[in-house]
Amino acid sequence: MDSGLIIEKLILVAIIFSISLLIAMYATYFERKVAAWFQDRIGPDRAGPFGILQPLADGVKMFMKEDFIPSNSDKWLFILGPGISMFTSLITSAIIPWGEDLTIFGSSVALQVADFNIGILFIMGVLSVGIYGIMIGGWASNNKYSLFGAIRASSQMISYELAMGVSVITIVMMTGSLSLRDIVQDQHGMNWNIFYQPVCFIVFFVCALAETNRAPFDLPECESELIGGYHTEYSSMKLGFFLFAEYVSMFISSAIIAILFFGGYNFPGMDYFSGNTLAILSVIAFFTKIFFFIFVFMWIRWTLPRFRFDQLMHLGWKSLIPIALINLLITGLVIALNKGWF
Amino acid sequence: MQSLSNRKKVVSDKPMTFMEKIYLPAIMGGMWITFKHLFRKNNTVKYPEEQRVFAPVYRGMHVLKRDEEGRENCTACGLCAVACPAEAITMEAAERVKGEEGLYREEKYAATYDINMLRCIFCGLCEEACPKEAIFLTDRIVPSEFEREDFLFGKDKLVEPMNARIDVTKRQHTGQRGTK
Numbered sequence: 001m002d003s004g005l006i007i008e009k010l011i012l013v014a015i016i017f018s019i020s021l022l023i024a025m026y027a028t029y030f031e032r033k034v035a036a037w038f039q040d041r042i043g044p045d046r047a048g049p050f051g052i053l054q055p056l057a058d059g060v061k062m063f064m065k066e067d068f069i070p071s072n073s074d075k076w077l078f079i080l081g082p083g084i085s086m087f088t089s090l091i092t093s094a095i096i097p098w099g100e101d102l103t104i105f106g107s108s109v110a111l112q113v114a115d116f117n118i119g120i121l122f123i124m125g126v127l128s129v130g131i132y133g134i135m136i137g138g139w140a141s142n143n144k145y146s147l148f149g150a151i152r153a154s155s156q157m158i159s160y161e162l163a164m165g166v167s168v169i170t171i172v173m174m175t176g177s178l179s180l181r182d183i184v185q186d187q188h189g190m191n192w193n194i195f196y197q198p199v200c201f202i203v204f205f206v207c208a209l210a211e212t213n214r215a216p217f218d219l220p221e222c223e224s225e226l227i228g229g230y231h232t233e234y235s236s237m238k239l240g241f242f243l244f245a246e247y248v249s250m251f252i253s254s255a256i257i258a259i260l261f262f263g264g265y266n267f268p269g270m271d272y273f274s275g276n277t278l279a280i281l282s283v284i285a286f287f288t289k290i291f292f293f294i295f296v297f298m299w300i301r302w303t304l305p306r307f308r309f310d311q312l313m314h315l316g317w318k319s320l321i322p323i324a325l326i327n328l329l330i331t332g333l334v335i336a337l338n339k340g341w342f
Numbered sequence: 343m344q345s346l347s348n349r350k351k352v353v354s355d356k357p358m359t360f361m362e363k364i365y366l367p368a369i370m371g372g373m374w375i376t377f378k379h380l381f382r383k384n385n386t387v388k389y390p391e392e393q394r395v396f397a398p399v400y401r402g403m404h405v406l407k408r409d410e411e412g413r414e415n416c417t418a419c420g421l422c423a424v425a426c427p428a429e430a431i432t433m434e435a436a437e438r439v440k441g442e443e444g445l446y447r448e449e450k451y452a453a454t455y456d457i458n459m460l461r462c463i464f465c466g467l468c469e470e471a472c473p474k475e476a477i478f479l480t481d482r483i484v485p486s487e488f489e490r491e492d493f494l495f496g497k498d499k500l501v502e503p504m505n506a507r508i509d510v511t512k513r514q515h516t517g518q519r520g521t522k
Contacts, residue, residue, distance in 0.1 A: 299376065
């Protein structure tokens with residue numbers, strides 16, 4: 001591995017890191033704006049023109065707050081919790097292919113930090129580590145509400161990760177590869193997976209909502225009964241990390257939904273462009289899809305009420321998993337028929 | 343019992359049909375409703391920059407009036423303080439001395455006059471009780487403050503300045519007493 005590649009990757013890491021943080025920051029602002037629009041309000045508009053400096057003001061506020069650690073809590077785990085949450089939501093961005101290859105100074109630059117051949121497995125693995133952040137944070141707080149939130153989060157994640165995994169396997173079967181780049185390249189132009197697998201998309205989307213702890217599956221934090229759930233005892237930037245991690249994982253989930261079902265950086269008519277124009281246009285197309293899905297996440301949050309916990313479990317185990325399995329079976333049969341195995 | 347509003351619905355506990363069980367039609371319907379709200383005009387009034395139009399008889403911050411020659415109307419009779427149901431008004435009377443005829447209309451005046459704006463309920467009974475047409479509630483909004491003490495409005499804030507007279511001609515209790 002030559003040093004040029006390392007520098008190239010380091011620059012890419014820095015750019016992607018700052019972009020994910022920036023988008024997460026503005027997702028908080030955008031969430032408040034979207035909520036306001038849905039409720040016929042204006043939303044934050046005091047800090048700067050249209051309130052675009054609001055995330056900065058929020059950040060300053062978060063840092064200025066007292067950093068409180070409960071006396072009966074396990075101090076190190078208490079600090080570790082938000083860290084794990086933030087780390088796991090950021091690290092998934094490493095394997096996302098952001099666009100077609102750019103050509104800079106005559107050398108081709110892949111807009112992807114690492115093209116793992118097991119990309120999608122990596123994401124599933126990191127997602128399941130992500131629950132440790134919430135679990136450890138909730139348990140270390142030594143607070144009943146936090147523990148309730150953490151237990152709910154873990155049971156919810158376990159039950160929804162199954163259906164999510166099965167629906168991912170369906171896509172992997174269609175593509176024949178676990179690499180995200182291969183999955184995207186397989187959907188060249190308008191050949192998106194959503195047209196072949198709408199049921200799979202719905203299952204995956206519902207599971208993505210549950211995995212990111214967004215409404216209507218925000219039972220781990222549900223303010224009205226658990227006073228914030230796993231982050232009840234958190235204050236200052238540790239709370240900020242938990243909230244931030246939610247927005248980062250929302251961004252990453254939107255990216256993964258776009259990759260798996262909506263062609264990633266592919267867009268109709270992409271064959272008319274080539275070189276760097278194609279690369280830039282593909283990045284724009286990808287981010288348009290991501291922003292659309294972030295908007296849909298917020299749209300759902302401000303439309304639907306929260307599920308009851310038993311309804312959540314019913315939906316996960318009795319509906320989504322059977323649907324995903326049947327869908328997997330049918331897909332397998334169709335693939336086998338097409339390849340002439342019978 | 344007959345329904346008064348004709349909107350009474352009997353609650354039933356029927357098992358959900360298949361369409362209801364898959365949730366999606368209901369979710370789509372709900373999302374369509376919220377989507378329509380995206381384009382609806384909001385009713386927010388951005389307060390410090392723009393202000394809602396008040397009715398002429400709106401009861402806001404008080405004013406202690408002066409007469410045409412700029413003399414204070416108030417004679418510190420205390421009827422407003424007696425009438426006040428929230429006991430927000432306190433005052434101290436003083437006797438006018440020679441040379442102060444241009445300042446106070448009658449021989450007695452209010453040396454201090456305080457209204458606690460946190461106690462005041464803006465009922466307007468002080469205005470109704472005043473025999474001298476000295477106190478009126480105006481369409482001005484009581485400014486917000488950071489400290490409780492700052493809500494004790496004294497004469498410095500209540501008496502109308504000579505160069506910025508406050509129009510109360512639309513008030514219900516102007517010109518009825520015959521004191522002018």
